[in-house]
Amino acid sequence: MGKQAASEALTSIPALLARNAKKFGAKPAYREKEFGIWQSWTWLEASEEIRAIALGLLTLGAERGDHVAIVGRNRPALYWSMVAAQMVGAVPVPLYQDAVAEEMGYVLEHCGARFVFCEDQEQVDKVIEIQDKVHHIEHVIYVEPRGLRKYDHSHLHWIKDVQAEGRAAQQRFAKELEERTNALGYDDTCVMLYTSGTTGRPKGVVLSNRNIIESSKNSAAFDKLTADEEVLAYLPMAWVGDFIFSIGQAYWTGFCVNCPESADTVMADLREIGPTYYFAPPRVFETQLTGVMIRMEDASRVKKWLFDTFMNHARKVGPQILDGKPVGLWDRFKYWLGDIVIYGPLKNMLGLSRVRVGYTAGEAIGPEIFEFYRSLGINLKQLYGQTEASVFITLQPDGEVRSDTVGVPGPGVEIRIDEKGEVFYRSPGVFVEYYKNPESTASTKDAEGWVATGDAGFIEEGTGHLRIIDRAKDVGKMADGRLFAPKYVENKLKFFPNILEAVVFGNGREFCTAFINIDLTAVGNWAERNNIAYASYQELAAHPKVYEMIQSHVEEVNRSVAQDEMLSGCQIHRFLILHKELDADDGEMTRTRKVRRRIIEEKYADLINALYDGSKEIYTETEVTYEDGRKGKISATLEIRDVAVVGEGKVAAQ
Amino acid sequence: MMDQSVEGYVTEDGRQIGGVLMELKNITLRFGGVEAISNISFDIREGEIRAIIGPNGAGKTSMLNVINGFYHPQEGQIIFRGETRSRMKPYEAAKQGISRTFQNVALFTGMTTLDNIMAGRTLKMHKNFFWQMLRHGPALEEEIEHRRKVEEIIDFLEIEHIRRTPVGQLPYGLQKRVELGRALAAEPSLLLLDEPMAGMNVEEKEDMSRFILDVNDQLGTTIALIEHDMGVVMDLADRVVVLDYGKKIADGLPSEVQNDQAVIDAYLGVPH
Numbered sequence: 001m002g003k004q005a006a007s008e009a010l011t012s013i014p015a016l017l018a019r020n021a022k023k024f025g026a027k028p029a030y031r032e033k034e035f036g037i038w039q040s041w042t043w044l045e046a047s048e049e050i051r052a053i054a055l056g057l058l059t060l061g062a063e064r065g066d067h068v069a070i071v072g073r074n075r076p077a078l079y080w081s082m083v084a085a086q087m088v089g090a091v092p093v094p095l096y097q098d099a100v101a102e103e104m105g106y107v108l109e110h111c112g113a114r115f116v117f118c119e120d121q122e123q124v125d126k127v128i129e130i131q132d133k134v135h136h137i138e139h140v141i142y143v144e145p146r147g148l149r150k151y152d153h154s155h156l157h158w159i160k161d162v163q164a165e166g167r168a169a170q171q172r173f174a175k176e177l178e179e180r181t182n183a184l185g186y187d188d189t190c191v192m193l194y195t196s197g198t199t200g201r202p203k204g205v206v207l208s209n210r211n212i213i214e215s216s217k218n219s220a221a222f223d224k225l226t227a228d229e230e231v232l233a234y235l236p237m238a239w240v241g242d243f244i245f246s247i248g249q250a251y252w253t254g255f256c257v258n259c260p261e262s263a264d265t266v267m268a269d270l271r272e273i274g275p276t277y278y279f280a281p282p283r284v285f286e287t288q289l290t291g292v293m294i295r296m297e298d299a300s301r302v303k304k305w306l307f308d309t310f311m312n313h314a315r316k317v318g319p320q321i322l323d324g325k326p327v328g329l330w331d332r333f334k335y336w337l338g339d340i341v342i343y344g345p346l347k348n349m350l351g352l353s354r355v356r357v358g359y360t361a362g363e364a365i366g367p368e369i370f371e372f373y374r375s376l377g378i379n380l381k382q383l384y385g386q387t388e389a390s391v392f393i394t395l396q397p398d399g400e401v402r403s404d405t406v407g408v409p410g411p412g413v414e415i416r417i418d419e420k421g422e423v424f425y426r427s428p429g430v431f432v433e434y435y436k437n438p439e440s441t442a443s444t445k446d447a448e449g450w451v452a453t454g455d456a457g458f459i460e461e462g463t464g465h466l467r468i469i470d471r472a473k474d475v476g477k478m479a480d481g482r483l484f485a486p487k488y489v490e491n492k493l494k495f496f497p498n499i500l501e502a503v504v505f506g507n508g509r510e511f512c513t514a515f516i517n518i519d520l521t522a523v524g525n526w527a528e529r530n531n532i533a534y535a536s537y538q539e540l541a542a543h544p545k546v547y548e549m550i551q552s553h554v555e556e557v558n559r560s561v562a563q564d565e566m567l568s569g570c571q572i573h574r575f576l577i578l579h580k581e582l583d584a585d586d587g588e589m590t591r592t593r594k595v596r597r598r599i600i601e602e603k604y605a606d607l608i609n610a611l612y613d614g615s616k617e618i619y620t621e622t623e624v625t626y627e628d629g630r631k632g633k634i635s636a637t638l639e640i641r642d643v644a645v646v647g648e649g650k651v652a653a654q
Numbered sequence: 655m656m657d658q659s660v661e662g663y664v665t666e667d668g669r670q671i672g673g674v675l676m677e678l679k680n681i682t683l684r685f686g687g688v689e690a691i692s693n694i695s696f697d698i699r700e701g702e703i704r705a706i707i708g709p710n711g712a713g714k715t716s717m718l719n720v721i722n723g724f725y726h727p728q729e730g731q732i733i734f735r736g737e738t739r740s741r742m743k744p745y746e747a748a749k750q751g752i753s754r755t756f757q758n759v760a761l762f763t764g765m766t767t768l769d770n771i772m773a774g775r776t777l778k779m780h781k782n783f784f785w786q787m788l789r790h791g792p793a794l795e796e797e798i799e800h801r802r803k804v805e806e807i808i809d810f811l812e813i814e815h816i817r818r819t820p821v822g823q824l825p826y827g828l829q830k831r832v833e834l835g836r837a838l839a840a841e842p843s844l845l846l847l848d849e850p851m852a853g854m855n856v857e858e859k860e861d862m863s864r865f866i867l868d869v870n871d872q873l874g875t876t877i878a879l880i881e882h883d884m885g886v887v888m889d890l891a892d893r894v895v896v897l898d899y900g901k902k903i904a905d906g907l908p909s910e911v912q913n914d915q916a917v918i919d920a921y922l923g924v925p926h
Contacts, residue, residue, distance in 0.1 A: 034809070035802065035805035035806060035808075035809055036801075036805045036808070036814075036817065037805075146810070146868060146872065147864065147867075147868050147871070147872075149871060149872065150871065261814045262812065262814045262815060264814065264815030265814050265815045268815070627857065628857075628860075
């Protein structure tokens with residue numbers, strides 16, 4: 001890069017890349033498993049690859065301010081494409097790879113992308129499918145050539161060809177590239193990320209270099225991240241978290257980003273890499289724990305005894321040891337022994353042996369699940385963030401970790417709670433705007449830079465930790481004026497491994513009711529052990545014994561909810577188990593698996609009516625969308641159960 | 655019927671197909687008094703996907719077994735790569751570059767995916783038994799080379815996640831894919847697939863179809879396949895030969911065969 005080194009200012013990702021290539025030249029920057037072997041690229045090699053893509057983009061006529069869409073699973077070449085786009089002054093827009101063509105079409109149309117980087121044939125096919133509607137796409141570049149040989153290549157390019165052409169055009173475009181890269185300022189757009197949004201169309205969140213780099217700098221300092229961290233990049237590239245971890249923090253601190261071999265091998269790759277810095281949504285921790293528990297059920301008695309004994313001990317003293325609190329010598333010895341016999345091997349099996357800093361966020365995590373990992377000695381913490389904040393709003397500092405708070409404001413973040421209980425924040429990470437949507441920008445961010453989170457919460461006295469209750473717009477009143485916080489109850493339900501999803505209704509109603517989705521892995525395993533035969537999800541979900549089990553869970557939740565005076569009205573009086581899993585393809589959830597309440601209310605209006613009109617069962621037909629976009633119908637007769645509630649005289653609707 | 659000249663033909667999707675790879679001339683196969691195949695002639699051309707279809711008991715699998723050297727026809731000639739083939743054993747056919755999958759999956763169920771596919775490389779291993787026992791020096795080098803090939807196949811078929819899983823634990827659709835992998839490991843010039851999609855759901859069928867097309871396109875392998883799903887056959891095959899009661903009743907491009915009265919009769923049933 002240029003000798004005058006305007007890049008010393010470190011005001012853009014390409015500038016950080018240039019610094020890393022100099023400072024950490026021989027250190028691995030990227031790894032990817034291919035043909036069963038981990039391949040690696042040093043910072044120097046990566047910067048050469050990225051530069052070749054950037055030059056290639058110039059030969060294809062990329063202009064400053066163009067939008068460049070990137071779609072596929074986490075692969076070095078796609079990360080490189082994002083940085084290459086920045087080098088030429090364009091804006092990378094990563095998309096969710098599992099989006100169906102129509103969803104992808106909306107985003108591509110909205111951002112006006114001229115270039116699309118696709119991982120493979122599947123993504124190229126989607127782009128081709130929408131091309132008659134979205135006219136401004138000029139060039140499609142793919143990484144994996146497989147199956148694409150016979151396609152018309154007049155506007156389709158293999159990334160290696162683009163790089164080769166870029167390298168060949170070195171003399172022609174080197175100067176132009178340098179000028180464009182050096183011109184990148186702190187307030188230029190770094191990336192545009194579409195929020196999946198629980199309501200309405202996705203919005204394009206514009207984040208500047210300042211947003212990303214300041215947030216990365218602050219959070220890296222908060223957790224003392226160094227150039228020696230290893231991360232596994234396996235979460236969607238379109239998600240702000242992945243952008244911060246795999247690009248922002250990775251480029252700021254110079255650590256190595258490891259890409260799994262395929263989506264199905266993530267767990268095995270995790271074990272091989274042993275990341276030191278790890279993020280996973282609660283669901284991943286939950287699934288892993290369920291997996292461990294299921295396998296322990298089938299283990300020999302000796303092993304089971306060892307596991308139970310040492311895990312009990314770990315629950316007692318593990319978190320204290322992790323927090324550096326005083327623990328007796330004998331207990332420490334037992335814990336040390338347990339580490340050799342159980343915790344160590346278990347952590348190794350989970351791929352978490354080396355985790356120094358682990359985070360979870362996005363949803364509430366079950367206290368038992370959270371404690372389980374912490375008791376093993378894994379420093380799992382919670383953070384609270386948003387795309388609009390460049391992730392970080394609050395984080396839990398080491399030693400102050402609890403499952404019911406989301407931590408203290410991150411460095412440089414200010415927090416304010418308004419009179420209605422909604423959480424607002426202001427920070428260097430606050431987004432620039434929603435692309436082509438000034439109304440939404442204005443309604444979310446005020447003139448002073450305060451952003452509404454849309455979440456209701458409060459600051460705990462004494463500790464200064466933030467606690468989140470629910471989405472502000474979902475918090476409502478029941479018919480008799482008591483507080484209705486569906487998410488609070490849903491989370492309690494979801495903490496049972498047998499329950500995958502729950503949707504609670506009751507706003508403006510006499511009492512609360514719920515839809516339940518069972519977890520096929522956990523319930524399926526239970527069914528196997530109890531000799532319950534079933535042929536499909538639907539059949540298992542409708543089984544009377546499953547209903548009995550779920551009923552006992554709901555009753556337990558009611559007892560727990562009843563203890564909180566403010567929320568005791570949220571006890572569930574009636575419930576049913578849905579005949580299908582809620583699915584993003586059907587629009588019932590977001591791509592990040594958050595329930596879309598309004599859509600579910602509309603789609604299953606008949607079922608909700610039945611929950612309130614006292615019927616014992618209901619026949620229903622539901623439209624489903626298959627993975628390839630085709631639609632079909634499934635029908636079922638669902639049973640509705642009444643549940644015991646605590647401390648209330650009235651019985652539901654009969 | 656189509657032009658059977660030596661120069662080849664153009665497929666429905668516009669590809670030029672080359673010369674004859676295998677020619678079967680007047681094949682007749684009897685089991686005692688039963689004539690499983692009577693006087694059938696057709697050819698398989700370099701680079702094409704050739705489907706053999708027909709109702710149950712039409713002699714499709716027998717035909718595949720004849721090609722593969724498992725059955726020896728009483729009459730007729732098989733010309734492979736211009737040479738008339740003498741009576742041969744299946745492993746000799748394998749040596750000449752013909753490999754196959756089976757109607758009922760025939761894998762080593764206790765072995766992993768990796769080992770199963772590695773088994774498909776047996777004929778390509780040249781270091782002697784003792785070197786291999788030592789697993790040292792040239793034998794190790796050779797193993798690394800083969801492992802690379804096997805990994806390429808694993809990548810190709812997208813089965814990285816089951817690399818180390820014993821195949822007995824795999825669902826049927828994946829077992830079929832592993833079996834295809836093992837057949838590919840021999841780097842065949844002619845690949846025989848016996849009902850590759852039997853018992854699969856729609857999604858698995860789509861995956862398998864894509865893999866078959868990719869094998870044909872990317873690796874340039876000539877493929878002869880038996881399949882019951884007409885939709886699949888019409889989409890995949892370049893040319894189709896139709897058998898019924900051991901006789902050839904039609905042979906040509908999918909569109910021609912589809913509209914052939916004899917074929918319609920055979921499938922819908924008319925008194926014989």
